[in-house]
Amino acid sequence: MSQIVTSFIESLAITNLTGATDHALVVGAADGSLTSLGVAGNGVLPIGSIGADPVLATLTAGTNINIANNPGNITISAIGGGIGPEFEDDVFRVVDNADNTAKLAFECDQITTGTERIITMCDQDLSFINPSFPGDVTCGTGLTVTTGDLEVSAGNLGIPDTNAAFTQGIFTMGGSLFMHNLGVNNTFLGYLAGSAINNGTNNTSIGSNSLENIDDGTFNTFVGSSAGLNIRDGSLNVGIGAPALSFLTTGELNVVLGAGSGINYTSSESSNILISNDGVIGDDNVIRIGTQGSGAGEQDNCFIAGIYGNTVATPSMVVIDSNGELGTTSISPINEFQDSDFRIYDNGDNTKKIAFEASAISAGTVRTITMDDRDIDMDAVATTYSTDSTDATAAAGTITIAGSGAVSTSGAGSTVTIASTSLVWNEVTGTSQAAAVNNGYITNNAGLVTVTLPSTAAVGSVVRVAGLGAGGWSIAQNASQYIRMNESEVTTTGVGGSMSSTDDYDAIELLCVVANNGWSVVNAKGNISYV
DSSP, rough: EEEEEEEEEEEEEEEEEETTTTEEEEEEEETTTEEEEEEOTOEEEEEEEEEEEEEEEEEOOOOEEEEEETTTTTEEEEGOOOOOOOOOOTTTTTEEESSOEEEEEOOTSSSOOOOOOOOOOOOOOOOOOOOOSSSOOOOOOOOOOOOOOOOOOOOOOOOOOOOTSSSSSSSTTTTTTEEEOSSSOEEEESSSTTOOSSSSOOOOEEEEEEEETTTOOOOOOETTTTTTTOOOOOOOOOSTTTTTTTOSOOOOSSSSSSTTTTOOSSSSOBBBBEESOOOOOBBSSSESOBBBSSSSTOOOOOOTTTTTTTTOOSSSSEEETTTEEEEEEESOOOOOOOOTTTTTOOOOOOOOEEEEETTTTTTTTTOOOOOSSOOGGGGGGSSSOOOOEEEEBBTTOOOOOOTTTTEEEEEEEEEEEEEEEOOEEEEEEEEEEEEOOOEEEOOOOSSSSEEEEOOOOTEEEEEEEEOSSTEEEEEEOOTOOEEEEESOBBSSTTTOOOOOSSSSOEEEEEEEEETTEEEEEEEEOOEEEOO
């Protein structure tokens, strides 16, 4: 044990430690004694222990740490110049130099076991208060911003293509799939948009649930919530509006515009164009524009520019039915319209119209109005005909011209003949004559003159015969004809019967009383014989 010896020289006191060792460290005790710890070698430090004297010892090197104990200094370095000291994340903190209660901690539990992730510092001051990251930012397990904005003020925000597991290349919103490009040349934006894509390519959809169930379909473009929702294998469809074509499954080449347009298509309807129209189940190759009616979302007037005044080389008549369906009929040969639908209106006042009425025409019959080769003023067409006594008005398009007394009428083609029934006398110088109705014959021949009754004669027709020549006359009959003198005197019916004169100047007048066949003697002179 060392001792402390104090000596006094005049006013100066000198204290010496006896029994000490050169360069040794000593430790005190409660009773005032001192104990030597020994001489410390290079890099040896007194290391304290609660309730015991310090111990001289060197530092122990950790993993990948090298400790060099030198005279008067200790050098601590990483082995191989690589990784420095390692600390557990729950015991390592960076403390603010102005406030040691403000600390920065690190958490490593999200890193894959056995994996090291490196924070590489850019050559610029970096603040995590409204952080700004110059250059590339690489995040192995994600970058989370809990407050504030994430802004890229220059350069690009690059992410990989979407994989089938949706574990990369996606954007989420509220924890749900929001944007991705799974497949080849596909782009989907909106809640679950295109989330069932399999082999389909070149599809684009914008809107929540748009093209949600697309599988193998290609080249589809949809904009709007639930637009194209159930299309699986359909291709080349375009739909704009929510939820356009939302029930179509396999149809192709449809173009649809408007909220709810095409909502009635449920299967393979194809090659249709719809604008603000629900469509009809089973449509193919149909164009539907608007919805007929006057309610909300309906139209009852149509204005289309570029048609009026435009002349086409081979025109066809455009017609429309009560369902709004358009079609054409050839201008030649026949265009038919309901008489209630067809009007001709005045070019100066469209309230003045000509209508047609066909109800009086017999069923299955076509009546034709033929235009003469001249201008016709309908005001000049007579409908009332004046006579010496009363007026006649056309009925059902007909004016009857009737004969009376000595006047007869007849018509042929476009000609009406009005003739007087006054007897026309004819001299016969031969021996035979075929009589005509309403004619008289003067027989003038030395021999017998045979006059044959007309084979056709209307009731009231007259034939007269008067003798002049010495040969006299005989009236011959045709088949079925007869001549009656009185109740008991009548010729034999047919060609065997006849009536004849007995003197040169006998005369007779015959009246047709039965059409064609029956004749009666209304006047006679002389002694007439009959067979």
